[in-house]
Structures are given as C-alpha cells and as structure tokens.
Amino acid sequence: MHQKGREAQEDLSCLLRGEKGFMANLGFVGLGVMGSEMVNRLLGKGHTVTGYNRTRSKAEWLIKKGMKWANSPRAVVAAADVTFSMVTNSAALGAVMNGADGMLAGVTRGKILVDMSTVSPAYSRDMAAKVREKGGDMVDAPVSGSIITLQEGKLSVMVGGRKETLEKVKPLLQDIGPKVTHVGDNGLALVMKIGTNLSLAVQMLAFSEGVLLAEKSGIARETAVDVLTHSVIASPMVQYRGPFILKMPEEAWFNVNMMQKDMDLALELGRQLDVPMPTTAVTNEFLTAARGMGLVEKDFAVVFDVLAQMSGVKP
The missing domain is CATH 3.40.50.720 (NAD(P)-binding Rossmann-like Domain)
Structure with missing residues (x-):
C-alpha cells in the first residue's frame, strides 16, 4: 500500500x-x-x-x-x-x-x-x-x-x-x-438484507393463507392467530406481525412501499444471478394489489386484507 x-x-x-x-x-x-x-x-x-x-x-x-x-x-x-x-x-x-x-x-x-x-x-x-x-x-x-x-x-x-x-x-x-x-x-450485507426482507414478506403471505383457511372453515380469526403465533411456525416476524391482522398499527412499522422496493431489488438480483424467485414474485404481486387498493402507507402485513378480499372475507 x-x-x-x-x-x-x-x-x-x-x-x-x-x-x-x-x-x-x-x-x-x-x-x-x-x-x-x-x-x-x-x-x-x-x-x-x-x-x-x-x-x-x-x-x-x-x-x-x-x-x-x-x-x-x-x-x-x-x-x-x-x-x-x-x-x-x-x-x-x-x-x-x-x-x-x-x-x-x-x-x-x-x-x-x-x-x-x-x-x-x-x-x-x-x-x-x-x-x-x-x-x-x-x-x-x-x-x-x-x-x-x-x-x-x-x-x-x-x-x-x-x-x-x-x-x-x-x-x-x-x-x-x-x-x-x-x-x-461491500454490498454483500445488502444482499443479505434483501434476502431477509423477501423472507419476511413471503412469511406474512403464507401466515395470511393459514389464517384465512382456518377462518373460512369456521375457526375464529383470533383463535387462528393465537394458535399460529404459538406454534412451530412462530418466527419472531410471525409473533410481532401476526396480531396485526386483528388490529393494524396506526403507524406502519414497514410499509407496502418500502417492502415492495426491497422485493423489486430481490427480483432483480434473482434475474442477475439466475436464481428463480417464485414465491417472491407472487408475494410482490400482492403488494402491487395493496398499492392499487390505496394501502401503500399501511404496514406490509396488509397483504392479509388483499387475500381476505379475494377470499370473500371481510378484512
């Protein structure tokens, strides 16, 4: 040097x-x-x-x-x-x-x-x-x-x-x-962060599917959330955000706009590195739907509301 x-x-x-x-x-x-x-x-x-x-x-x-x-x-x-x-x-x-x-x-x-x-x-x-x-x-x-x-x-x-x-x-x-x-x-911590955030969004959508499947079968939403947040799938994200589908916070912890920015970064990296990102792509479309519904400033947990409306369930 x-x-x-x-x-x-x-x-x-x-x-x-x-x-x-x-x-x-x-x-x-x-x-x-x-x-x-x-x-x-x-x-x-x-x-x-x-x-x-x-x-x-x-x-x-x-x-x-x-x-x-x-x-x-x-x-x-x-x-x-x-x-x-x-x-x-x-x-x-x-x-x-x-x-x-x-x-x-x-x-x-x-x-x-x-x-x-x-x-x-x-x-x-x-x-x-x-x-x-x-x-x-x-x-x-x-x-x-x-x-x-x-x-x-x-x-x-x-x-x-x-x-x-x-x-x-x-x-x-x-x-x-x-x-x-x-x-x-340099840059690799950002790759890791992008990988972390895509996992958060995908988990939230999967959690929403589980709750809605239970709810349409006759199980109370509150019961479904309680069971899932105390089950083997209860990651820190599920424990923190799972209850949001019962009551969304007044101020988003991480809104749709910010999450979609990171999902777009993830999808672009996937294309560059030849890594298929099927669940990321699908979850990103739910964020796009949330944007179209005027929910862009809501926490990204609002993907539950998007899926609920598609399922004929009141969010």
Whole structure:
C-alpha cells in the first residue's frame, strides 16, 4: 500500500475513549423513523451527534435532546469522524451523497461512512469506491428489525466492507443493536438484507393463507392467530406481525412501499444471478394489489386484507 493509503487507514481510527466507554464525534444523515431513533440511542450512550434531514421539523426533538444540526450532508461529514446514513432507496442515497453539498464532498482522509439504508448493492459499491478515492472508507450496514426491536435494544446489523473498518465502528454499531455480523465485501450485507426482507414478506403471505383457511372453515380469526403465533411456525416476524391482522398499527412499522422496493431489488438480483424467485414474485404481486387498493402507507402485513378480499372475507 502506498504512503497515502497507509495514512488513510491509520487515520480511519479517529475515535476516542471517554468515561462512558467508546466515544466518537458522529454524524447522521436521514432522520426518519428508524434514523431518528438510532440517533436517540447514540445520544443516550454519550456520543456527540451532528445530524441532517431534508425536513428539519422531524429533527427538532433530537436537537432538544442535544443533537447538533447541520445545514447539509457535507457539513455533517465535515463535523464527524464517522457518519451514518439511513435513507429510503438508491435515489435518496444518491441525493445525499452527490453534489456540492453532498456527503462525498465532505469526505477527507480518515473519514468513515456507514450507510444503513437498503439500496442496490451495486450502487452501494460504487459509492464506497468513490469514498475510498478520497482517502476515507465506507461500509454498508443494513439492519434487521423494526422500530420496536430497535427501542428494545434487539436490532441486528449486517455489515459489508473491509473487516478492519468494521472493527473501528463495531462498538458504535453495538450501541444501536447488539448483534453485528460481518458478511463479506461491500454490498454483500445488502444482499443479505434483501434476502431477509423477501423472507419476511413471503412469511406474512403464507401466515395470511393459514389464517384465512382456518377462518373460512369456521375457526375464529383470533383463535387462528393465537394458535399460529404459538406454534412451530412462530418466527419472531410471525409473533410481532401476526396480531396485526386483528388490529393494524396506526403507524406502519414497514410499509407496502418500502417492502415492495426491497422485493423489486430481490427480483432483480434473482434475474442477475439466475436464481428463480417464485414465491417472491407472487408475494410482490400482492403488494402491487395493496398499492392499487390505496394501502401503500399501511404496514406490509396488509397483504392479509388483499387475500381476505379475494377470499370473500371481510378484512
């Protein structure tokens, strides 16, 4: 490795140890439901956090709790040793990464970017390469879990990128969620996350089929849900979301629009890798139906309602 490269790697470790443990000057771009709660946890651990969100009003409660506000993604990166990002899709990541006020413009030698969004693996790799050209590094670190698992401290994090970079940021990631797994090179954590989410959606549709089969046979819906959520098929997803078909949450944990974005990524990867995805494709059509029914902002568990209507059952 040439001298500049060695210096870049040495300077990636601009983190401090304080009285509360592993401390750092952190940045966070994208303060939606998950991102804002992650910042809340990081503040609670004693870290200094500088944040940016397209809509400042969503960040006011965090500012009151001590988060510093920056006027651009570039300013966040400039102020931080490690900057996290959590946005909706590849286009949104491009919007905060590129341009004169983008995160890339703020990258200098030694900066680390940790993108926790679920985006195209190929696009994420491209962004990581651009970060490295400027002497920094980037890992993809999507998460498995909901806002509830995050609040309970049970979130799991998958990481793609250089192992030595992960080791530098792992204590920070563990302040967000206790389970941190290195799955390989840049982009591979995103592949794993996409595989996780397609499995969630397929499980939800299969669960819905089981409940409706029971209900149309004369078994009360509540009884069917109770039996299935305490049976051998009761995965954490079934235990969390199964009861949603009895009462949907007022605010979606993960809405139809977001899930379908990930299903589309899964189907595209399947085509690229010659992996048949029959159950993913069928489940995605139910999400399309939910979209057509005006349910796009509902939690993806609403596929039950779609199937119920097809079955002649009142959702």
